[in-house]
Amino acid sequence: MSGKLKVHVDQDKCQGHARCKSLAPELFNLDEFGNAHEVGDGTVPDGLEDKAYLAKSNCPEIAIEVTEE
């Protein structure tokens, strides 16, 4: 059985394109400047794994990591 997925936004790379928020709103929040960070510790709830990968593959700055524990 596969482990839990986690997402993480590299703050140095994020430029606020907000694709992740659009594609996976449950997993990312934007700050007052429109820059993204993962919700909580980035744990991806069951059923949202596809969204995690979709967000990663649509980030123009390649700022999103998806890791499996």
Add this chain to the structure above:
Amino acid sequence: MSDSPTSYLPEHPPVKDWVNDFDHTDPRWTENPFPIWEELRAASPVVHTARFLGCYMPTTYQAVKEIAYDTEHFSSRRVIVRDVRPEITARAPPITSDPPEHKPAKQLLLPPFTPDAMKKLEPRVRAICNELIDEFIADGKCDAAASYTKHIPVRAIAHMLGINEKDSDLFIKWIHEILELGIKDDSAMMRAVQEMTAFFAGHLEQRKKNPSDDLITTLTNAKGPNGQPIDDVHVLGSLRLLLIAGIDTTWSAIGSSLWHLARTPSDRERLIREPELIPTAVEEFLRAYSPVTMAREVMKDTTISGCPVKSNNMVLLSFPAANRDPAMFPDADKVVIDRKENRHAAFGLGIHRCVGSNLARMEMIVAIEEWLKRIPDFRLDPAGKVTWSEGTVRGPRQLPMLFGKAN
């Protein structure tokens, strides 16, 4: 410029050798740039012309990205490729800013343009779209560029800034003079910049006396990183930028999207059946029909994708060409409205990511949604001609459409 008959100026003879002498103001590029980019890309990741006092063009996504990320060798102090390179007088922070000035200048503009801020503006944009459609729907036809797409972004940004939406025609005139005529006619550009500056200076003074709930007031009251007020020259430059950047660009993107849907009934029908697909389709329209090409000035010699790049040249930083690179996008030359992986660069890459990207997306989605709700069947008018803007922002400037099913 796009309305005048084709005539070649002495500095711009017809291109004979695209690979060694490209010219993005050539009518053939204006009409259909995509095969030209393919030819350039096949030759090299970076090509050069002696026109425009010397200018490179990166042709691959990788080369464009390298340049966009390299603010040390490539300055944003000049962001339009022109025939002349006069002393820099009219700055427009943050688009003309390099680090370290860039970040604080950009921070000022980010909060009014977040997706949440756009949610508040959305009802007004939806109303604008419907007001425009009300004007022409009974005619059974329209020029979608002149009657619809042109007006949406200008009214939206005017609304945000707190200036009169009814002055739209004046703003459109300035944009035309700066972005199209101004490439070759320096006095036209200078005049337009002076007029815009005077216009905004009046509003600035007015807001200092009577603050309002609008973007001009926000900028007038903004403070820099050390709590110091932002000087008027900076504020005026940023206001000019917001007006210019907010208009031609999105107008073009909405127009290209409607042009595509007019010619592609299957895509149109699918978006009517599945309106939830519209945001994904908008990303693909942004990729395939990216409206904006930027520029940089080469400050120091360097190498990009193995190609030597020398100082004192400009770079035509073509995000549209990057977005058509087959090394980055499978079926790069096809418009796939449900494309799942689409890390396109239509809004740039790196620190100069377009401040207005959330506004542009919202306008595009709403403009398409409202059009499709009210005019589900439409096609290009075979008796009319589609014309495209010249220069570095690409979109239809005449888009004659007929409504209803074809006979």
